[in-house]
Amino acid sequence: MNAIRNFAYKPGDHEAEKASNSYLMSLIAVMAGLPLPIINLVATLIFYLGNRKGTYFVRWHCTQALFSQLSLVLMNSFAFWWSVSILFGPESLNNSYIAYIFTVFVFNVSEFIGTIISAIYTRRGMHVEWWFFGNLTNLICKA
């Protein structure tokens, strides 16, 4: 899922730290914001906006972190509102709901692990590109 690739230039230590923080930001926000699915996106978005004028390496990783969080927000929001409608609304617990929660859990854990790996490697100045999100970021984030 994650591949280490060559970047356009070798990032400095300060850049590596900032880029790594973009992933850490989403991890901390996930832990602090559960079960609300929007918190991690908001945290990553704030970090992204704060680094819009940063170096290419920092911007690239902030964008990748933002995209990865965006997909999670969609899945988690649906899970959140489905849970609310089961607890307080007309829906009742069923196999589809439990299967959906498991699916979302698997995707969240994969994302969580991927984010930790990215944070570690990026801190060392390595360029980590995620499957799909890396290519999407390449399309949008230009030097």
Place this chain on the structure above:
Amino acid sequence: MKKVAWQAIVLVVIFFGTWFVLSKVNWMNIFKIEQLTDNLEEKLGNLFWDIFNKTDEELNTPDITNALDSLLTKICISNNIDKSKVKLHVLKKDEINAFTLPDRHLVIFSKLIAEAENEAELCGVICHELAHMELDHVMKKLVKEIGLSVLVSMTTGSGGSDAAAEAARLLSSTAYDRTMEREADIKAIDYMIQADIKPEPFADFLYKLADDKSGIERHLSWVNTHPDTRERAEYIVEYCRDKIKHNEPILSDKSWNSLKESLNY
């Protein structure tokens, strides 16, 4: 661009594929969810019923139990409701009230039966409460107002008797939300039509309670706990306007009169 689009499609397919495959597993059985829910409801039902049973006298005379059992049996059979699971209780109390507790306890206060002018009015209230049961409104209301963790702690004995009493009070003296009440009313009408009971008297009963509110307001818990009584009566009339209705009395005049007389009002 093409590569990204393909990867996006693959990602979506993986997500929905995983969901589809996992939804084929019978998780409800694996986690014994229905059994756990039933156990929780049974414990809560017994806990709350004990609270009412300790404070108010239950009326068990044959005239009352036989008459109400006949009404309940007819409604349940006509609507494929498992009557053996419904626990019907009549409490001697000067309040016009009826409510449902978890585990299908249906509690009716004697004053409500006394105020009903005919069996259809009483059947309307019974059908309304049965609808709350069938639509699982009771547990939803408890979870919403009290919280699942508090409910579970009550059943393990660590929640405290005050919390249980408060929850019982909540069920007997506060309303469900407007959507739930409407759902229960509409379902009650369907039950009545299915059981060959005319639904209009149910609306009449609500009109009567709404009109008479000033005089006996303090006794009208069922009105106070079911707001907008007049509005409810109006949409009940509207809903059953075009329905084909038959009216077959369930109780004989003698049984109905015996029921009323045995309440001593």
